[in-house]
Amino acid sequence: MSQKPGLKKDLNLLAGMALVVGMVIGSGIFMKPGIVIAAAGDSTMALIAWGVGGLITIAAGLTVAELGAQIPRTGGLYAYLDEVYGKMWGYLFGWVQTLIYGPATTGALGLYFSSLLLPFFNLPATWKLPVAIAAVGFLAGVNALGAKYGGFIQSVSTVAKLVPIVVIAVFGLWKGNGQVLGMPGGGVEAAGMGAAVLATLWAYDGWINVSFVAGEMKNPARELPRSIIFGLGIVMIVYLAVNIALLHLLPAAEIALLGSRAAGTAAGLLFGEMGGRLISIGILISIFGALNGYILTGARVPYAMARNGLLPGAKLLGQAHKRSGAPANALVLGFLLSTALMTLGDPDRLTDMAMFIIWIFYILAFVAVFILRQRKPEVRRPYSVPGYPVIPAIAILGSVYIAFSMLTNSPGDAIWALGITLTGIPVYLLLTKNK
Numbered sequence: 302m303s304q305k306p307g308l309k310k311d312l313n314l315l316a317g318m319a320l321v322v323g324m325v326i327g328s329g330i331f332m333k334p335g336i337v338i339a340a341a342g343d344s345t346m347a348l349i350a351w352g353v354g355g356l357i358t359i360a361a362g363l364t365v366a367e368l369g370a371q372i373p374r375t376g377g378l379y380a381y382l383d384e385v386y387g388k389m390w391g392y393l394f395g396w397v398q399t400l401i402y403g404p405a406t407t408g409a410l411g412l413y414f415s416s417l418l419l420p421f422f423n424l425p426a427t428w429k430l431p432v433a434i435a436a437v438g439f440l441a442g443v444n445a446l447g448a449k450y451g452g453f454i455q456s457v458s459t460v461a462k463l464v465p466i467v468v469i470a471v472f473g474l475w476k477g478n479g480q481v482l483g484m485p486g487g488g489v490e491a492a493g494m495g496a497a498v499l500a501t502l503w504a505y506d507g508w509i510n511v512s513f514v515a516g517e518m519k520n521p522a523r524e525l526p527r528s529i530i531f532g533l534g535i536v537m538i539v540y541l542a543v544n545i546a547l548l549h550l551l552p553a554a555e556i557a558l559l560g561s562r563a564a565g566t567a568a569g570l571l572f573g574e575m576g577g578r579l580i581s582i583g584i585l586i587s588i589f590g591a592l593n594g595y596i597l598t599g600a601r602v603p604y605a606m607a608r609n610g611l612l613p614g615a616k617l618l619g620q621a622h623k624r625s626g627a628p629a630n631a632l633v634l635g636f637l638l639s640t641a642l643m644t645l646g647d648p649d650r651l652t653d654m655a656m657f658i659i660w661i662f663y664i665l666a667f668v669a670v671f672i673l674r675q676r677k678p679e680v681r682r683p684y685s686v687p688g689y690p691v692i693p694a695i696a697i698l699g700s701v702y703i704a705f706s707m708l709t710n711s712p713g714d715a716i717w718a719l720g721i722t723l724t725g726i727p728v729y730l731l732l733t734k735n736k
Contacts, residue, residue: 314524314531321362321508321532326539327591329504330466331564331584332413334544336649339557340497344484344548350494351544354501355537357699362508362529363686364667364693370525370684371673378509378666385669389729394662395606396725401718403599404638405655406506410592411437411639412648416561417585421578434640440593441636444600447625462587465580469564470542472571477549487554495706496653502660502703503652504540508533509663525684600635604628611732650714657707658718660700667696 334347341347368381383391411433419428508529543564547556550567559566564584569577606612607619622629642651670686670693686692708715 314527318528318532318535321528322535325505325507325533325536326462326466327504327507327594328410328413328588329501329506330540330543331587332561332648333500333504334547335557335560335563336500337497337544338486338553340500341494342486344486344553345482346494347486347497347553348482348541348544350497351501351540352537353494353699354498354505355533355540357498357696357703358502358505358508359530359533359537360692360696360699361663361667362533363526363688364670364696365509365663366525366529367670367682367684367686368666368673371680371682378662381666381669382662385672386665388733389726390665392606392611392729393722393725395602395611396728397658397662397722398599399603399606399612399634400638400721400725402655402659403595403602403635404642405651407437407592407595407599407635408433408639408642408645409648409651409655410588410595412643412646412651413561414585414588414592416648417565417581417588420562421581421585430643430646433643436589436592437596437639437643438636440589440596441600441632444593444597445622445625445627445629445632447627461583462590465564465568465583465587466539466543468580468583469567469571470539470546473546473550473567474542476571477546479549479552481545481548484548484553486557487552493706493710495702496710498699499653499656499703499707500649501540502656505533505536506656526687596632596635600628600631603634604631607631611729613728613732650711653707653711654714654718657704657715658722660703661719661722664697664700664704667693667700 337350338344338347341350365378365381372381372384379391379394382394412429414436415429415433418424418432419426424432547563547567550570551559551563556563565577565581568580571577572580603612603618604621607615607617609615610619612618618628618630618634620630621627645651671690673680674689704715
């Protein structure tokens with residue numbers, strides 16, 4: 302009898318840390334500093350918000366990693382929820398990824414990209430939505446031609462995104478001399494720390510993928526928690542360094558006012574107009590790459606669900622293109638949903654909705670660690686979350702605080718996201734009633 306080959310345990314600590322850093326650092330560090338300052342009220346509280354967001358993310362990563370080691374199934378969080386709570390909960394996670402999280406993140410990145418591209422070419426603000434739709438449509442088309450084209454864009458942009466981050470952090474800390482702490486944000490009324498931390502979570506998004514590599518580490522019990530702690534610790538230090546550098550160069554109130562243009566403006570102060578434009582190009586490439594990554598991976602969720610007959614129009618959405626092999630119809634669906642959400646016009650609203658609803662499901666994952674330990678106390682775990690039950694409790698309490706803040710500060714968007722989620726229940730029952 303031949304045995305199916307298992308995953309090779311080739312990943313060491315350095316590779317694990319590189320995966321964490323590479324998956325997490327994206328567009329958020331360029332887009333969110335002004336939003337965080339405005340929400341927190343002043344520069345000191347903004348820096349604390351970045352630190353709190355990082356600590357919650359580390360606790361979350363350490364907790365979910367136990368599920369990844371104990372439930373070595375393809376599908377990540379979908380598989381964990383399916384195993385612990387039942388098939389409907391795994392389905393609802395896929396439903397949310399298809400209808401809210403994927404389109405909202407894609408739409409937000411499209412609008413961020415557009416908002417930076419227009420001033421770069423001195424284009425009118427009325428072009429913001431058409432340019433954003435065009436960018437999303439272009440990348441959806443590229444990925445419909447085949448995964449290798451989307452993969453090429455991803456490879457180039459991954460290298461490019463590190464350049465503006467390193468340059469702004471290093472030269473801003475070196476050459477800037479502005480006051481960092483206690484500087485007012487200049488807003489009429491701060492939304493509060495909950496809203497500020499929620500905004501930072503967009504920058505830390507991607508940590509969930511860390512748990513997927515547990516089965517490929519040489520010693521997961523030792524190297525997985527270290528990869529998460531050191532990797533996310535590096536990300537948190539980088540984010541704090543960039544924010545301090547920006548505050549060295551620009552007043553907190555100006556950073557809040559500039560919003561997504563703060564990093565480019567700071568680069569202009571450091572290196573002059575030409576140097577600033579070069580850094581702005583690097584930022585644009587970074588956001589373009591992040592947008593491509595969400596489009597490339599996001600289409601696989603509805604495609605996989607449709608292949609299992611778990612979406613309306615499954616026959617159409619579950620088809621791959623005959624020539625390219627790409628999930629072309631699922632890419633079209635993602636483009637249409639993203640376009641609909643982009644008409645809201647505010648990318649920060651979209652990121653808040655995406656983070657709110659996805660962290661609701663993360664709470665279920667954190668609780669699942671307690672459930673599995675009660676259900677199967679005798680099972681040997683290749684990795685156990687350190688500091689149990691304190692670390693999972695921090696992840697749960699932090700997530701509940703974030704969700705409550707969203708419900709308090711933006712109840713309409715939160716209820717809208719929850720409503721879309723709940724519509725998945727009757728759809729699931731209808732699609733599975735004969736199975």
